[in-house]
């Protein structure tokens with residue numbers, strides 16, 4: 001045990017850093033999951049798995065650079081959620097990102113949409129539903145946040 005990195009509180013979770021990119025008008029960036037990944041074609045917030053030794057912020061910076069070609073300024077951890085999928089039990093570390101440099105490029109062949117509530121993209125990864133509810137509460141938005149069919 002002495003050599004184990006003191007990062008993940010539980011080994012059974014996959015730690016994921018997720019970025020809620022917000023533009024100056026408060027719109028949120030949603031991207032579609034590329035072919036070949038679980039839930040391909042589902043809409044999500046950009047991000048990905050934390051690698052050994054990385055902080056959440058480092059992982060988010062790496063993922064957003066790899067996926068979107070941007071370099072983010074400081075990201076602040078906002079909420080943490082968990083979701084159980086058939087393929088994995090994930091712990092999602094949600095961060096709001098309002099400042100970045102570089103133009104958005106879809107480096108993995110994804111699609112992107114700037115969205116306001118209610119989202120018009122469909123389907124959305126179920127692991128993102130709770131965060132949509134919190135964003136709605138923050139914005140004073142009442143009603144369904146996303147389509148279910």
Ligand SMILES: Nc1nc2c([nH]c(=O)n2[C@H]2C[C@H](O)[C@@H](COP(=O)(O)OP(=O)(O)OP(=O)(O)O)O2)c(=O)[nH]1
Nearest residue numbers: 016018044045046047048049083088090125127128
């Ligand atoms: N990026 C992202 N992942 C989410 C969201 N909601 C949600 O449940 N997840 C889950 C889906 C996946 O199980 C996990 C993210 O893993 P991933 O497979 O996309 O990560 P990755 O890009 O590092 O993948 P890879 O290198 O293994 O291909 O988190 C979300 O809004 N954004």
